[in-house]
Amino acid sequence: MKDYKPQHNTFSNVWFAFKCHFKAAPCYTVFTLLQTILGDLITLFEHVFLPAHIISCVEKKSPISEVLVFLIPIALAVILKVGLTHIVGNYIAPKSLAKINKYIHLNLYEKAVSMDIAKYDDSKYYNDYVWAMEYSTWHLDQAVNQSRQFISNIVVALVSGSYVVSVDIRALIALLIVAAINLTANIILNKIDMKQWEELMPIWRKRNYSNRVFYLSYFVKDLRMGKMNERLEKDFSECRDVINSTTDRYFKKFLPFELLNYPLHDIVLKGVYLSYLFYQAFVNKLYGFGMLYGIYNAVRNINDKIINSMRIFPELQWDSKNIDKIRVFLDAKNEILDDGTSKISSSGDIELENVHFTYPGNDTPTINGISMKINQGEKIALVGFNGAGKSTLIKLILRLYDVNSGVVKFDGRPIADYPLQKYRGVFSTLFQDFQTIAATIAQNITMDNSELDVDKAHNSLEMAAFKQKFDTLPKGFETQLTKEFDDNGVNLSGGEAQKLAVARVLYANKNIIILDEPSSALDPLAEYQLNKTVTELAGEKTVIIISHRLSTTRFVDKIYMLENGQIVESGNHDVLLKQNGKYSKMFKLQAEKYR
Amino acid sequence: MEKKKPSTVKNSLYFLRIIWHTCPSSIFVHFIVFLEYGMWVFNSVIFMQYLFGANTENRSFGEILTFIWFATILSIIVNIFYSWRWKNAFPKMLANLTYGLSSKLFKKAQTVDISCYENPDFYNTYTRAVGVVSRNAREFLNHFSVFFASLFAAIYVIIVMVKITPWALLFIAFPMVGNIVFGKKIGKINYDINQENTSANRKADYVNRVAFLRNYAGELRVTNIFSVLKNAFINAVDESVVNDRKHATKRFCFDMLRSISQFVIGYEGMWLCAAILAINGTINLSQLVVLLNSIGAVSWMLRNFESSLTGLYTDSLFIENLKTFLNFEPKIDESKGGLTPPKKIETIELKNVSFKYDEKKDYVIKNISFTLRAGVRHAFVGVNGSGKSTLVKLLLRFYDPQEGQILLNGVNIKEFDIKKYRELIGAAFQDFAIFSATVAENVMLKPIYNDDEKTIAVQALKDSDAYKKIETLPNKEDSILTREFDDDGIELSGGERQKIAIARAFAKCSPVVILDEPSSALDPIAEHQMFETILRLCKKDKKLSVIVSHRMSSAAVCEKIFVFENGSLVEEGSHKQLLQNNGVYALLFNKQAKNYQTEVYDAYEGL
The missing domain is CATH 3.40.50.300 (P-loop containing nucleotide triphosphate hydrolases)
Structure with missing residues (x-):
């Protein structure tokens, strides 16, 4: 698949995701952001400053009350943090997420249903923009979650950063060096990774296809009648070889930057900076162990937040690409303009x-x-x-x-x-590729939410030669069709489904009826009945038949x-x-x- | 199928053995996780213990410096090793693991009975395992390696902590017990909610799919059906909120209990305990730092241990299904050899054949006997559901009949090598599949190595009237069909696809040709062309042909017609004889023919 060129930048797309969430559930969106930041700050105090304080107290041989002065508020804050998390998780999130879910999906559905059908014919457009909507919405949530974490990381890094600076400005220098190197290396590594991904994508598609052919029942008969398996197995093993050689080739590209990334980071933060800290503590006697513990862990904490944020970047880019598709989809203009105002007769x-x-x-x-x-x-x-x-x-x-x-x-x-x-x-139309909807027979006849006119429906079923089958269904009009979400649903055969589709057209009772290949799956008796019905559709109705x-x-x-x-x-x-x-x-x- | 509770240990070993035989490197790559846990222990316990013990142990600054740089170099080496692992070893291992396991399953998949695919219960549970085996293998290896690594690492850290103070055990055990007890309750609630939401989720997924699927686009625009689906979606979403709300308070309580036991008692409790001991002078500074740091590490290790254990239980269910599939003994063993069937076919005879798909269900073929002969065109007719397509499956030995036998030149077809037997038959199915391969390969149903084969394919395409269209494609018969993995692939219309399926039956150059509902999507000219070809093949090459159709005109041109009703053979004979019989056939034929016959009569009168 060719690389997808987004029409908006990453920031704009992430902002769009936030706006979607905010419009659907404003309080929830703001509150979760604040909650994440607060939670991460409490964790910082709990895991960095509290142990440092304890060590200091022990060093100074302070009474236990001095430990408690810090420990009890932290413990209460932690209880507050988990309490908030679980209150939101149990009482607020399900409702708010449902609101967001409905808001996003219903907007997409409205658009899909009113979109020019021509857009479905362009296979590339269809795959990129229409079909992609089935799973892209996940990326909106993901983008919001990721950027929320990103913001929180920055706040926490700033807080621990100011602590470090207040004690020793030199730590910041070490940190900035590491961050700069990590950032550069990661950006390059991401680019190489993306390239490799694009190169392997078609191979994976091919491999997944072979995989599917062997287990999907759709293919099994033709597979058994020929030797197509030879070709698929050959493709399959070629895919493995290509993946292996591509991986090796790209590894050579990755290696220099990988070597730059973590080892340098180890040398500066672990080797140089820690040596310096111990020199200050041991030789210059500037700080005690408590302080040492605090500074070292605060620096590590900042570093962790930076690495974590850098991991978020490529993921946000990925989300952004998909959100971009949603936006292009929603912004698409129809060529069939719906601006007519004339009154229409039936x-x-x-x-x-x-x-x-x-x-x-x-x-x-x-x-x-x-x-x-x-x-x-x-x-x-x-x-x-x-x-x-x-x-x-x-x-x-x-x-x-x-x-x-x-x-x-x-x-x-x-x-x-x-x-x-x-x-x-x-019009009332029977398409060549008509569909049976996973709903009740009644809804499959009315095709909307209106009450079923039982007499009319019986009459339509009779005329469509579906009556015989219908009488065998114990739940009658309330029978659920297809096993899509009801294991007791009824699957109609091709001929039966076509008869039901004919009944649908007759029930609609429109003045113009269009039938595209209405009898292709019918047996002779049903076809005869259909012919009779069409001729009997008396005088006033227009009928177009293919x-x-x-x-x-x-x-x-x-x-x-x-x-x-x-x-x-x-x-x-x-x-x-x-x-x-x-x-x-x-x-x-x-x-x-x-x- | 009766289900026993599978043994996790046995299943894990079984899967491990299979993985070992297909891709041993994958096990090694996964066990690098031991190094990860080792480094974790080193960084959070040993490293801290050494540095913060500097005072009590009277270490010189030089010694500390040496240790810091020793640790740095160790970390560098390990990180380089990790780079290799993630960027090279792991992706390659995945490719090899997927290849190894899937190939093994493909082989098996090709020998199991067709019923394994057509019986939904078996298919959904077992056959589908083929598709997800590599993902599951990866998860399993992950769980398996983490299980041991986290166990060993946790035990080590616990020993270190307990050696410092036995009180540590309390703060390790309490959160762990809390996590297990409350975690189980929460898990149960989540499972219940999930179960209650199953139907709502399926509904929402369905609407989501239909909204964007091409096939539904027309109907969604010209009818109001989408209002029905939209309501279904809204109801489904609301329903899951209601289900969730029912359990909220209970889950909130357990969530709180778990978090407090884990964080407040685990961390703050341990730290307070350590502080008291240190201030009392019971433990020294380095021991204090070890306790402060280890409690975090050990609680995470134990959590990982627990989730890998749960993971292994879940994996076991999958492995059980996989095992069933791999050990499945097909009723029709395709790998078992047999006699080589004769090249020349005189007759295929059915003797008192009865068949049902499922032991518990009714017979769909009831005591049928008839004979098919070379050089004769045969037709199977009957209304939908009369058993015609099932008979085709029996003739192809996709299924074996429960009673009676099918004889080829007087020999039971069970005696023959099944692959060689099927080579005798060219078939086009009602529900044929188009493969993502070239047109020619789709016709030949095998990879094409030389031009001779291509010539055969082209001839078959001409015979089925498909070549007119294929000729116009840029790469002609070498064009790739479908856009599965080629964006320039060709998507053919329903009629064209059907012509390709028919070409398959012709291309095989086999003594028997079976066409199941071949003309439903064809226009009259293409249909005519097809019958001409069949006639030619039968007369000239003395082939045996069978056409299954509910277009009576398809049957009328055949020399011998079999009429089925509810799984029984009710009439047989030539078109003329059957019309004279004035039975089922005559009824069906006259219904369809009425319009044509009078007209033709009129038309000739008019001339």
């Missing part, structure tokens, strides 16, 4: 005038100058080979895409004049034969047959087998 003529359309990223047009008029109440069929443009035409009529040139009109007006949702609401099975389409008022995005023949069945053209040839090819 039915009307559909008219296409010299329509051209090319899918984004394609060279050849899919629809190449189509004009047609579908009168109110007319039943028409679109037929033709795979890839002739039939399904695309449907998508243009539904305004899932906007035409490149020409115009689509509904009820005499360009469809862009109507509010988008209202316009699409005029089918490869010409038996399904023969009863319609007008058939359009499409080829390469153009209408090559049109007319009713008898007319087209008499023309003896492409439709007639196609029909006879199918029909001769039924003679």
Whole structure:
């Protein structure tokens, strides 16, 4: 995968994450920040200054009360710290996190559902921006957590820093040297690491793919019938070799900076600085052991905070990249403008005038100058080979895409004049790749939150030939479909699901019905029933049907034969047959087998 | 399957043995953690003891300086060693471990019964272990090495502390007991909350997925279904908050008790005790510093010890599943050899075959007998669920029937070497898979080494009407399919994919061709082309072909048709005979044909 170039800088993205959290749960966001800082400061006093004080007291042979003067407040502070942590953790965090979770996700969902469908076709865009949303939200939380820790680290380092400076300014010099070296080395090491990661990413993808093929049931039959395993095993072992050699190659690049990093840090902080401290304490008798312990550990504490903060950096960069995708996703402008205001009637003529359309990223047009008029109440069929443009035409009529040139009109007006949702609401559509939703049968029929009209639903199921199956389901309309989140859910077979999808369309009772390949998975009896239903959908309803099975389409008022995005023949069945053209040839090819 | 409580020790040793045989270096790399713990003990106990003992032991400044630099050099060496470990040894070890373990499992995966994949219970518990084995192995090795390293290090530090004062034991034991007792209660509460949230989480995950999945994009836009899903999401999130709230007070109490016993009593208690002893003069300054420092180290070591132990328990459950998978004895042993099947096939005969997928369920194939012959086109027809696809699985020996037998030229197919037997059959499945490989490899279903094989693939693509499309791709038949790991990979439409699957059956040049629902996504011309090819192969090459379809036109062109209903063979014969019978076949055929027949009649009249 190519490297992703973010559109905003890391700081701006982290700030965005904070804003999201703040908008959803302001008190919680501020409070947790303060709580983290307070907690870390208490830890500093508990683990650095308290032991140092104890050692000093022992050295001075002070009474135990002097130890207690420091120890009791610290113990109380620690109790306060854990108390706060657990109160927030148990009583406040779950609610606030849920608020944040809902705020972020619902915003993303709204955007996803209203986004141009064309954005889903661009595979790169889809993977980077749409599909990435499934897991990117985690990075918003992560960025907030990480930067909260970062801020707290700085505060703690400043506090222990001022203690060290107040005793011995030279410690600060040692510390700054180490920090500068560590920082430089780490930045370079991170860069090399990122590069290596990018280089290995495709290898891992390949390796994971082979891995998946061997355990996913989807592949097993074809795997057993051939020798594809040889290729996969070869790929798999090549991946191992590439990872090994890449690792070795990069190790040579890492090594000089690795050598600079920790060993130097050891020499300065452990060797030089500690020697100096002992010299001051031992030879110059400047401080006692308590002081020595305090200074040494304070310096180590600052150093730990610096190292920890440096580890946060690359992680923040990583989060930032993903947050960037969220922002680009949310900022994306739709090309299909939803600014129509005209009032829409529930039915009307559909008219296409010299329509051209090319899918984004394609060279050849899919629809190449189509004009047609579908009168109110007319039943028409679109037929033709795979890839002739039939399904695309449907998508243009539904305004899932906007035409490149020409115009689509509904009820005499360009469809862009109507509010988008209202316009699409005029149609009831069965898509070729219709989906069964993991919800009850009732919801799969109504497709919204409204109350199910039981009589109407029974009627629709009957007409769609799903009644027989339906009667075997003990929970009736409340049956949960798919095993997605209910182990007792019912999985429908391909044919059954298609029948249910037909019922869905019938139940919606819209004046315009679109059926894209409604009978591909149906057995002959169900198909017969469907044909009957379509013909019985009396007078006033408009029906647009796409089918490869010409038996399904023969009863319609007008058939359009499409080829390469153009209408090559049109007319009713008898007319087209008499023309003896492409439709007639196609029909006879199918029909001769039924003679 | 009955589940016994697995023995953690036994399972750990079992997994360790497997890892040892596949990638011994991974064990060494993980055991570097001993060095880590050693350095920890050195830095927080020995180093401090020496330096702060300078006064009581009357050390000279020179001695101290020497020791400081000795420790510095030791630390440098160890850090360089760590660099090598993290940047070189560890990633390489991971690559080798993943390769070693997965290859072993791939081999096994290829020999287990197809039912291991198709039976959801078995699949979810055992087969899926294949996919996550390397991650689990890493976790296991981590737990295993930390278990010993932290145990030894903690024991050492405890001995040092107890030698200074036996009181130390109190401040080590109290937090540990508190951690175990309250930790267990908290763990139980979290587990309960997790269980209660399972369905809410699954719902939220589902909505999250559907919102961004391409397949749902159309329906989400033209219907109002998303309002249903949105509500489901909000309810799911709210539900988990409510579940959490129910346990909040109880968990808060245990959280507090645990933290106080651990931090306040553990640290502050130990420090106060040490201070009193030192001020009394019972212990000296260096002993004081050791006590102050060690309590932190030992409490962390013990915590790590405990979590590695819990980890090993969890790992054991996975290892148990892995063991079951690796020890699974397939009913159909694909590695067992057998007779070499004849090159020329005369007949395939089913004799009183009955079959069910699950012992507890009903028979899906009921006492079926028939004979398939070379040079004849056969069709299996029937409504959805009549047992057609199951018969195909039996013919391919994906399953063996419980009763009756399947004979090839009069010999039971169980006698043959299973791989060689399957080489006799070219098959296209209803639920075929497209591999992320070149088009030609997808057709041949094997790696391609020479041009001859490519020529065969291209011919098969032409026969299935797929080549018209493939020809237009920049790399033609060498184009990589799917974008799994190649961003320039080709994504074909449903119809094109199906044509590739059909080409597979042709490319194999095998004496038997089986096509299961081959034409559902094909346009009439492509379908016609496919039948022409089958006809040619049957007549010219005397092949035996079987088409499973619910398009009656597909059946009508075959010489011999078998009609199934509820797992039984109800009719057989030629198209003509069956129409005359006026039975199930005639009913199905006439339903579908009605529209065509009258029209053709009209059309001819019109001419």
